[in-house]
Amino acid sequence: MLHRGQPVTVAEALPLLLRVERKRTMLAPVLGCARKPRLHPVEGMSEQPSLDWSHCPLDLLGLPPVAAVRGLSRLADVSPLDGWPTRYSAWAVAGVMALRREG
Helix, strand or coil: EECCCCCCCHHHHHHHHHHHHHHHHHHHHCCCCCCCCCCCEEECCCCCCCEEEEECHHHCCCCCHHHHHEEEEEEEHHCCCCCCCCCCCHHHHHHHHHHHHHC
């Protein structure tokens, strides 16, 4: 995925995507989500940095790595994670930490 023309990791993208998600109801019509397929390209949003993604940011929130990070964070809310953080992949740890910072 690209944000503002640059490749980003899940951990880097997550805080930015969460800010967009807070405005989902307002932004879905602007991004054309109702009439376009899932993971549709976003065009003409370069003047709006938060919306300047290669694919719809609202769709990106549904990708498996994002869902995995969110699920892992929810599990950590319930009980300590065995082997945290050393037994988890770096992207998952970074993603959970980014999610926690955005809170």
